[in-house]
Amino acid sequence: MFSAAAVVASCAGFVLIGALQALYGPAIPAFRAEFGLSPSGAGLGLSAHFIGGVAGVLLFDRLFGRLGNRQILASSYVLMALGAAGVALAPSWPLALTAALLAGLGFGGIDYGLNQLFAVGFGRRSTAMLNILNAHFGVGAILGPALIGVVGSAHYPAVFLGFALANLPLLLCLRGVRDRTPPTTAPKSGSDAGALGRSLGSVLAVFVTLYVLHVGIEAGVGGWEPTHLETVGFTAGVAATATSVYWLMMTVGRFLAAPLALRFSAQSIITVSCAGMTVCLLLATVPGLAPYAYAGVGLFIAPIFPTGLPWLSEAAPRARRAGAVVIAASMAGGVAAGPVLGKAIEWSGVRAVPLLLCGLSALCLAATLWLIRATRTR
Template identity: 80%
Template structure:
């Protein structure tokens, strides 16, 4: 468990290292800003491919082999990115690191979702909170050593990754099946497809909000009169609150249903985004968004597994969809902002958040068992 949490710190840090390294990458390889940003895109493409690829091996190759291969791929890719002599090889290395990233993200989320019984929701929130710790730690390290020294950080990352291979003996090779009393009624094929489609929609939309706030909060705050320094600090607080929120929800998840937690999260997120349209409240409202959005990703996975226990690939589908949502959020939101203006960012995101709330309420009704939610 400790090694798994450390693994999530590492994948959070890896994802967050690319952005702060862009100035040094541009100088070293002579890149335009959009070209330098392709490193993170390659990482996400590799992540989606890793989720889908390792899902095909799930239950065949054994969980230890899947996770071990993922850690090796991520370490190799990170080292390759640090030592790449040219930009095409650096992109290939980022893709390779992303492949391992996707396997770890999928593999550990899948195992925690089914391996802890009624405690799975709490444990998933704790696991994913460590991703946030890494996402905060990565930029802090770049800031401490300087962007020019990014190769040393990626190499150090690869070396820290390798000892986790020694901890895989504590991973059961085959995940336990969900207990019969948690499965609920068997939905018909058509109803099952509808439930999966709405879960995918929920994940794509809420990750789009997560990435949208992280990407556009500084610009929006500056457009309503805040300084660049305060805007950057407020964005850091947003990510910090997302991490704190997952730790706070862990004990609540032992007493409250996933449906109740996600419903409150979506309602609170929508309210905070509406409040963010008020300039005086905006920095505090964005912090509230981070707090409320925090539990949705980890809390939804056990709910999905209980609702569709026979749909083996459901977890991979929603995790891959969440990554795709993060990739698509930037360009899609950017296009809408072109005609609506930056000041409309919180209102646009609140509309997406309201759609998340509607999806949650629909899923609550669709997956309700005879004995209640």
């Protein structure tokens, strides 16, 4: 499916989509100053990006198989570049939100398109390659805010414009992507037999649940770890550093999972990840251990998203849109996590953050064990 140059370009593309998603937060002070926005109004930029992302996944899934892979990816890169340039140059906030929506549309196409192609394009190495691909998303998420920090949020237009231009050279590498995906045949393995023994709809529903919950945990830790650490006695500087370490460990975890995926099954990796994540969140209730426990959460949660996609392809080989459904659901989970978790914290208090997330993690583990039974070889 990919030449060596196309693999490198795909990883660079994931660095760029990771950076784009992470640029909106650090740019909020400049958005507020330039357009006279409230904090919630400025936060709509990221919401527009995610709404565009979900729409991009669903739209390009409709086009997948009808258009060539190169055309889908090229359109996504162009849309993302135009949207990023629009955010930089927009004279009003409504136009900036429209541009963010457009950038999100391209973001969703790249996220879905490359994940889908990597899931089927490398044979038994697909899980390892998906972990490497998604690790580069984390690299971008770390570099994006760092770049804003260096140049200052007031210069966000230059950063967004530079990002838009960085998309364009990747178009030249699309020649190395196979334009048509080989037709998927239902495997004769026990995964297929087990899936057919249960309702395909039930299997897909539990996969969606797993993805929504784990992305909710990912966003919940990233959003609430600093507040929780300050509440239990750490300084703001320590809390911010610990949160950066959490995101760093997520990136490291995906690189580490790549060689493990060549030796262990996706089911085993995700089971260990969910169990480890649950234990770490339980340990985070101990104030002195909390920063280290959150770093452990980042390490264990890292492989779940990329490792689950090949398992899903095996478990539901006849559900062509299954990948699009779970990727779109994961984005929706990221959007919903903030207000839902925020309301739960209003009721229980900030100190309950790790316990609330631990409950979600236990549900992830239960969903994984159910899926193992549902897709087991007869």
